[in-house]
Amino acid sequence: MLVATLLVLLLLAVLEVAVYFYARNVVAASAADAARFAASEDVPIALGARRAQQFIAEGLDGADARAITCRSSVEIDAESGLAVSVVRCRGRIRVLFSPLPLPLVIDVRSSVLREGRR
Structure with missing residues (x-):
């Protein structure tokens, strides 16, 4: 009986890790x-964060999607000196199989060279 209990707990832990990586991949x-x-030439940078939020809302459940916030900005790449569009999403997702409120933090940053700008 003890072995069965430990196996069930191990299975739940593995499922929790799988859910975390799924959510992280959706956000990334x-x-x-x-x-x-x-990064497109005629697109305002603010639309980047809004688009990321829309995709996250489609890929995750409502509570987790609302807990993740995205921001977009234009930055200068340190190596090339060129303008890049940056979208950064941060937040926490819920732990599904644990009664403890453990923090599962997602922090993703993506940058792309802007088109048509020098």
Whole structure:
């Protein structure tokens, strides 16, 4: 009986890790796509964060999607000196299989060279 209990706990831990990496991949893909979108020549940079939030809302449940915030900005790349569009998403997701409120933090940054600007 003790072995069965430990196996169930191990299974729940593995599922929790899988859910975390799924959520992180959704956020990372959303930030990357939004940065590519915001790097387009005629697109205002503020639309990058909004687009990332839309994709996150489609890929995660409502509570987790609302807990993740995205910001977009234009920065200068240190190596090349060129303008890049940056989308950064940060937040916490809920722990599904634990009664303890453990912080599962997601922090993703994506940058893309801006088009048509010198």
